[in-house]
Amino acid sequence: MTSSLSDLRTYLGRVREFTARDWLVYLSWVGLIAGLAVSSGAFLGLGRHHGVRYPAAAWWVPAGAAVFTLAIAVDTIGHRTIYRAEIRKIEGLVHGITIFCGVLSCVLLCAAYYRRELLFVPALVFTGLSFLYSLVDEVLHWRRYAMERSDRIEMWSHVFIFVGHTSMMLGWWGWFLQGYAGVAQTLAHLPGPS
DSSP: OHHHHHHHHHHHHGGGGOOHHHHHHHHHHHHHHHHHHHHHHHHHHHHHHTTOOOOGGGGHHHHHHHHHHHHHHHHHHHHHTTTHHHIIIIIHHHHHHHHHHHHHHHHHHHHTTTOHHHHHHHHHHHHHHHHHHHHHHHHHHHHHHHTTSSOHHHHHHHHHHHHHHHHHHHHHHHHHHTTOTTHHHHHTTSOOOO
């Protein structure tokens, strides 16, 4: 246990090596997912405050996004420092594709509230692609780990990235398939133009 905590401190301490560009990338990426966790949680909280009942799946969106946020907050430190050269190889492209597909799947799922029939298929396609490329990324990380070009902290952060992302997206799809129960009632409580 002491060794693991020491490894974690060392890993997190690499944040001191960040350049201004590293901070920009780090805060943009972690902030994007944190924003999703906070905004979806605030939306559900607003509805609950006004007596709206949501399916249990809906609560996995902010919960999964919160786990995802914490995991990438750790993982990205290594990616921007000690593993930068490794990430620049094939993994950087895989990360870019995964992020593109993941963000687009979230945007399409939001837009599908209004255009369910039109956006169901592309939302499903990009969700599936985000998981497929996440699995490709995991294979690349485990390969690096087996070649001793990674460490336990990076590998555990990837476990929690996968747990958070999967929980968030399965919760979101569960909510979508239940007709986004509670959304219309909550939207009625949002301030709008008078």
